[in-house]
């Protein structure tokens with residue numbers, strides 16, 4: 579049989595995979611077809627996918643999938659899932675499926691949020707993707723500086739070990755063991771060829787993947803989510819992704835900075851208006867003051883602050899900082915900084931005082947760890963931003979001070 583021309587082969591694959599005409603990886607698809615068209619023996623009347631051998635198929639997936647992701651992506655939306663787990667009173671665990679997880683950044687972010695809210699054991703987490711290479715990375719749990727950068731610094735400190743190299747951050751086993759990673763092709767799932775990886779999920783995350791499918795495939799995938807999920811399931815799409823208005827099975831809910839869909843049933847109530855809000859954590863008499871924080875990390879800190887209050891260890895951030903500033907013993911400074919960082923993981927002053935105290939007492943690994951975390955925070959701020967310290971200091975000055983300390987290792 580004559581070999582398919584590269585353009586025929588590329589076009590057949592594009593149709594079979596439901597790729598839209600403006601898919602960002604069409605050049606890569608054409609290059610793949612140019613490499614493979616002579617080798618593959620493609621029968622024109624049979625499905626293309628089943629005729630690809632394993633190597634051709636995995637090369638194709640590597641070429642056309644867009645596995646970019648990072649930690650803390652649209653964190654407010656994931657916090658919404660945390661609040662659902664928090665409120666869940668049904669039997670068993672809350673079943674959560676991250677349906678296109680890339681290298682695991684999304685499900686691990688959720689696992690971190692759940693663990694920090696003391697809810698990890700209440701959820702069953704399954705993450706799937708078509709890209710076997712990314713799944714292998716996800717199972718290992720090693721991440722680049724860039725992927726981890728948006729995480730609040732103390733979460734990085736708490737859940738990762740720095741091991742150097744291109745992917746320096748190794749996530750802790752507790753989180754690796756909390757997520758089951760499996761290979762799954764969403765199109766095969768949509769066509770009923772494979773079941774969902776867990777029974778009737780309560781939450782399905784399919785963020786930033788539908789855009790890479792044509793309209794027909796998008797509809798089939800979303801219908802399959804509907805068919806196979808729990809009666810009260812939620813579906814979360816990417817920040818700029820919306821289901822078409824003709825799609826009436828899922829009800830859109832919005833909050834100020836994020837959205838999610840809830841499965842509609844005959845008895846579904848109309849969505850609350852104005853937009854729903856995250857449940858407030860239990861009120862305590864003492865309000866824990868903290869500097870302004872991004873809305874994305876606010877609620878997790880509320881949970882943490884309430885937790886601190888419950889444990890009877892509440893000390894306000896301001897008080898902890900005051901103690902850290904006035905203490906003379908490095909040990910006392912470090913303790914006070916730890917309390918401050920528990921209340922506000924991104925408190926630059928607490929990191930700075932910690933670095934100096936660790937430096938003075940020769941605790942180099944501790945100094946290095948907080949230096950990295952502080953650099954991580956400063957990297958996201960413009961040079962001239964003033965950092966709120968006992969005496970406010972600019973980002974540029976604090977960077978210089980860090981460098982000076984660096985050149986002065988005891």
Ligand SMILES: C[S@@+](CC[C@H](N)C(=O)[O-])C[C@H]1O[C@@H](n2cnc3c(N)ncnc32)[C@H](O)[C@@H]1O
Pocket residue numbers: 643644645646647648651677678679680681683684706707708709712762763764765784785786787790816
């Ligand atoms: C841009 S990433 C999104 C990652 C993550 N959900 C996020 O929002 O950061 C898109 C992912 O969809 C996966 N993908 C593409 N086609 C797929 C398919 N047919 N089945 C399963 N996953 C697919 C890609 O391999 C890629 O990892």
